[in-house]
Amino acid sequence: MKDCAFCRIVARESPADIEYEDDAVLAFRDIYPKAPVHVLIVPKRHIPSVMAMEPGDAEAVGRCVLAARALGEAKGFAARGYRLRVNCGPEGGQVVYHVHVHFLAGGRASGA
Numbered sequence: 838m839k840d841c842a843f844c845r846i847v848a849r850e851s852p853a854d855i856e857y858e859d860d861a862v863l864a865f866r867d868i869y870p871k872a873p874v875h876v877l878i879v880p881k882r883h884i885p886s887v888m889a890m891e892p893g894d895a896e897a898v899g900r901c902v903l904a905a906r907a908l909g910e911a912k913g914f915a916a917r918g919y920r921l922r923v924n925c926g927p928e929g930g931q932v933v934y935h936v937h938v939h940f941l942a943g944g945r946a947s948g949a
């Protein structure tokens with residue numbers, strides 16, 4: 838998607854601090870971190886929102902959660918834990934309409 842900030846990051850047309858990548862998923866640091874560790878995990882394929890998800894999108898979104906597990910282990914939070922957050926739609930606080938899982942860690946409330 839040309840007008841999508843996260844598609845541009847996936848396509849390497851915009852810069853980002855990349856923390857994890859596999860065939861389906863990219864994870865990069867949030868530009869305005871709300872926790873000591875704040876990473877956004879996105880499917881490489883454009884899916885606008887959980888609210889627009891089709892059954893065929895379940896694998897891609899599930900892979901984001903698996904990537905969160907890998908990130909948690911790589912960054913030393915496997916035992917301490919972390920928070921995953923998915924904002925959905927206007928009243929859910931979603932600003933960027935490319936599905937993303939917030940990975941928040943490093944503090945007790947992890948950016949509540």
Ligand code: 5GP
Nearest residue numbers: 842853865866867868869924930931932933
């Ligand atoms: P939302 O409110 O949609 O769940 O979260 C969007 C998040 O993306 C926000 O935390 C915001 O700081 C982050 N963000 C928005 N634009 C960019 C960008 O171009 N690069 C990066 N790394 N983060 C972004």
Ligand code: ZN
Nearest residue numbers: 841844883935
């Ligand atoms: Zn996109």
